[in-house]
Amino acid sequence: KDKFEEYKALMEQGYIPIKKIAAKTGISIQTAFDWRHKILSNLKETNNQFEGLTEIDDLWFLYSQKGRKGLKYSRNRGGSKRRGDNNFQVKLLITADRKTNKDLSVVRIGRLKKSDIERKVGGQFVHGSTLISDKHRSIASFAKSEGLTHVSFMAKKHTAGGDYHIQNVNNIATRLKTMVNHEFRGVSTKYLQCYANWFAFLERNKNHGDCNTID
Structure with a gap:
């Protein structure tokens, strides 16, 4: 769980290549790929009110x-x-x-x-x-x-x-x-x-x- 939270925190900072974020969090490349898409699937489109x-x-x-x-x-x-x-x-x-x-x-x-x-x-x-x-x-x-x-x-x-x-x-x-x-x-x-x-x-x-x- 701690590694997953660390992974999310890194994604909140910007774009990091799969290999690099896997090395930073100590997980496999496949796990890094799976976690990225799991997290991205929870990011929803936002409703805006456009003005001017x-x-x-x-x-x-x-x-x-x-x-x-x-x-x-x-x-x-x-x-x-x-x-x-x-x-x-x-x-x-x-x-x-x-x-x-x-x-x-x-x-x-x-x-x-x-x-x-x-x-x-x-x-x-x-x-x-x-x-x-x-x-x-x-x-x-x-x-x-x-x-x-x-x-x-x-x-x-x-x-x-x-x-x-x-x-x-x-x-x-x-x-x-x-x-x-x-x-x-x-x-x-x-x-x-x-x-x-x-x-x-x-x-x-x-x-x-x-x-x-x-x-």
């Missing part, structure tokens, strides 16, 4: 079956060589206001739909909030149904001018991609939400001075 200028965008990950036995190329199995948006891309929706409220939700494999956005962040906007995004039909339709002011722009322009940009969401996306693709060299799609929740947990601790603990 709120950015939204979808982040794409290639479908992955990493860790599945018998696959020589786990990332390629189920993936696609086609460029652009298609039915083989895993979509993770990032929503963030200019305060500290963030939602990172894996929504589907394939093109983002209005129903995906409604399911994850519908009804979570304070009256008078403004939604900012690049031009996306599903996001525009969602904003209209929520009664939100919606400011959009062509993706290649990156901004509609002034405070109307999605730089914060893009920054979150870059750091999350770095975590998934470089810190962990990719994760299986079935665990992607768990790792997104871990990222969000560490972000909250960074913003609030390490006041949160993993249950």
Whole structure:
């Protein structure tokens, strides 16, 4: 039990490779792997109330079956060589206001739909909030149904001018991609939400001075 609590405390501090955390806690690599996923499965998505200028965008990950036995190329199995948006891309929706409220939700494999956005962040906007995004039909339709002011722009322009940009969401996306693709060299799609929740947990601790603990 003491080793498990020590393991959780290390995970609360940041991303540590399996071999390194196993050595620190004196457990096997397999146990370290099993404990990581046991702990991550208990990290839940949080309900936010977005207020004021709120950015939204979808982040794409290639479908992955990493860790599945018998696959020589786990990332390629189920993936696609086609460029652009298609039915083989895993979509993770990032929503963030200019305060500290963030939602990172894996929504589907394939093109983002209005129903995906409604399911994850519908009804979570304070009256008078403004939604900012690049031009996306599903996001525009969602904003209209929520009664939100919606400011959009062509993706290649990156901004509609002034405070109307999605730089914060893009920054979150870059750091999350770095975590998934470089810190962990990719994760299986079935665990992607768990790792997104871990990222969000560490972000909250960074913003609030390490006041949160993993249950």
